[in-house]
Structure formats: C-alpha cells, structure tokens
Amino acid sequence: MKKQRKKLLYAVLTFVTINSVFGQGNGSAGINEATQMVTSYFEPATQLIYAIGAVVGLIGGVKVYNKFSSGDPDTSKTAASWFGACIFLIVAATILRSFFL
Template identity: 80%
Template structure:
C-alpha cells in the first residue's frame, strides 16, 4: 500500500468511528437526562419538607424571643421567614426550569 492509500484508509476509519461514537453519545445523553429528571419530583418534595421543618424551628425561636421581650424579634422573624420562602421558591424555580 502506498502512503496515500494508508492515509485515506485511516481518515475513513476515523470518520466511521466518530459517527458511531455520536450515536452512542446521544443514547447516553438521553439516558442521563431521563435519570436526572426522575430525581426532580422526590428532590422537590424533600426541599418542601426541609422548608416546613425550618419554618417550624423558626417559629419556635421567634416565639421564644417574643416571649422573653427581646427587641431583636422582628429581625429574627424576617430572617427565618426569608429562609423558608427562599427554599420554596428555589425548589419551584429549579423544577420549572429543568422539567
């Protein structure tokens, strides 16, 4: 074989192998997408549950501060309420963005 035939055969082999690799890559990407989207529903519910627990803990802390007459009660209430709202909004936006 001449050098020209050898280079042509190598180029053809590389083109064919990259075409096969693209098909397998698309199947892998499709499978990974399906796996990731299947986790969003349980993850969203988990984040909502964490938000509920954070809300209950925050309510108890704010009640304790309010009962003791602490002047810092409004700042504490705003921070705990903001954390709960952030968790709920973040879960909802991520779910709507990826699904």
C-alpha cells in the same frame, strides 16, 4: 523492568478505554438516558426541599415565639430572617423545577 510494565499497563488501559468509547456509537442514547435519570430525581428532590423548608419553618417559628415571649428587642429581625429563609426555600425549589423540567 518496572517502566516497561507501567507502559504496558497504560497501553492496555488506553486500548480498553478507546474500544469502549467507540463501541457506544454517537452517544445520543447515553445522553438521553442521563437526561431521563436527572429529570426523574427532580420530583423527590423538590419534595425533600419542601420538607426541609417545613422543618426550618417550625424551628424558626419556635425560635421567634421564644424571643417574643422573653421580650427580646430583635424579635422582628429574627422573624424577618426566618420568613425570608422559608420563602427562599420554596421559591428556589419551584424555580429549579420549572427551569429544568
């Protein structure tokens, strides 16, 4: 009895899915809408990445200053990695924006 119910449920779900797929036509309207939605998120995402870069830059600057003030010998390595991370975030955001828009 349970197997028959499962088969009936699967048949109904398949029928509903097939009807919704055929009801959408060729799908170009859905693809265009999805494209519009994705491109609308790029400006806020780019601004968010720039904000994260600014916070990382400030925290890294304080770290480098503390190491420099304490006389730590690996200050230049910390400064280079901090600077590289900031540049990467800015360049990555700019390249992704120009690539997708």
